[in-house]
Amino acid sequence: MGNAKRFILAVLLVSVLFTNGGCSRKDTKSDQLTICFAFQDLETEYWVAAHKAITETLKAKNIRVLQRNAHQDANRQLEQVRDAIAQDVDGIIMIPQDGQSAVTIIGEANKAGIPIGVFNRPPADRSNPALVVVADNTAIAEDAVAYMAKAARRLNRKITPLILVGDLGDQNSIERKNGFYNAVNANPDLFKKPIEVPTKWDAVTTLANLEAALQVEPGVDFIFTSSDFLYPQIKAVLEPLGKWKPIGDAGHVILGGLDGDSTAYKLMREGYVDATGVQDLFFEADAIMKALIEAIEKDRTKPDKWIQDPGFALTQENMAERQMDMWGCRILKEAEAGTTK
């Protein structure tokens, strides 16, 4: 058979498939729920822990989970969610790449009549209805920085604050920055003009930018990181400068962050970090799953509800009472208990 004939045969096969092969949406529907969990990547401990909590809980409920990693590519995430919609999933949980792409992807789910839940990183606007669980980032950051300011005041001098700013395409970053400024602006006599270091939520970028910032302004004595996953970079920059000192030592840089991961907990326990804002990861994961499953069961295709995680600031003062409310502490203690068994 010649090439041309084979080609025609192949085209015919494809045509038959595309014209008559389309099966209806309900053809293969089983009783088991299927949820697509589309996440942007797992680059931080927070996302890894959230991924684990969500997938394990859903599987324990006998729900089929389709996991899709977009590798920080908004277009890929859009394609993955579209594919999941075509697969007739019952619901979608998404950690979007950013707030803008979240709006577009929610729109796709709305159009298809599939309920969608957005975890922790909210859409840029509320034009398309979705279930959204998000921490009160402004308040949590403000509380953590307020405690750091209290510690700074004891030094009886003007302080040079620095903030590691996240990707400003992410609403969480903007709110954390706002919380930082709320606390700094409440103490005009204490602080000099803050230095902003962009991180784009990337460890390598953070390292380079923080090094550059401290070369220009070596007097920085107050650092707030918009995410705890950047503590190793802070340590890598401060240590060679002789500024990585525990609380109480001369030259200690007042440190704080937000997330509540195990690194932050360890550094608080060792006395390097003064305060950290804690998002209640387990509450957030549980809330989004409950809300989505309820929407599926009640056949609500476009549920519209924003659930807020109030969070809190874990400080050196309240650590003894509240450390077990910090998800990073719980994970660490579980791991430590596991290794000692």
Next chain:
Amino acid sequence: MPGGIVLSDHFVLVLTVVYFLLIWSIYPHMAARRNIANLFSNVWPLLALVIGQMFVLIVGGIDLSQTSIMAVTSVLGAMIMAGRFDPAKFEHNPLWGVVFSEQGGLLAGSGWAVPVAIMLMLAVGVGIGFVTGLAVAKLKMPPFMVTLVAMSFFSGLAIYLTRSENIMHLPESFIAVGKGSIGPVPSAMLIVVTLAALAFVILNLSILGRWLYAVGQNIRTACVSGVPTGRVVILAYVFSGFCAGLGSILYSARLEAGRPTLGRNLLLDVIGAAVIGGISLYGGKGRVLAAVYGVLFFVVLDNSLNKMPLEFYSIDIIKGGIILLAALLDALRTRIASRQTVPEGIS
């Protein structure tokens, strides 16, 4: 005869169909109308990029800057036509008040906004292609190095121009370019099929096409034969830049935003699809149909992996493995073909 199928020009299509049927037998949703629509909506913008990349591969080069052209043209176009800018995100931008403001981009609200933005996006793509082509052809710089540097430079420029912010509020008429349709036909399909037809005419029916293959097969011989090799190489990069600009239009429209990170992870898909289609990395070999087949296979593969209840990391492993297998098959085909001394047509 199996050897015949393997050596066929349509081998990748046959492979795609067989694979599709196999997956369809396991996952019936594969052939659902919505899924087919998804498959094709993913094909068009990728195909635009692969066609552009093919021109550069044919002349023995490689264009790693395509994705950065997408990023920079995406934000430049959006700056012209976006209807609104959020001051909280953009007021510290050096272009605030000059190119855009809270009321939108330079031509926001004007009927010219979308056509001018589209023309600008294509022109910038062409311009960057011209510069990289010039560096390769006239300065004799290695294409890999030139386009790698261009990728780094223009990706950085896109982030600098926007301070890493996405630009939303693009006009509906622009979004329709990527997501709309004319009658039952998606507009993206119309655009890319036109591009493919243009590429076909250039490669198969024009003297430029012959020159492109001649340069890729042996640049010295081509030069001795009177082919203006420098201009041909530059034109290949210009066409690649044009295609990247077009890809940027389609991707920006479907994502409804100008994005400084647009296409950041797309390069493997572009080059992977080209190689799977049978476009040689050594130059002198490539056809429009090969690009179509490569993209089809790649998109079907991606789509099918999304159907499977696999752990996310195993999807990446399987995808990488299948691309490697396809590349191995291509090498095998080339070896069998050379043993049988099958004459290779230029087109």
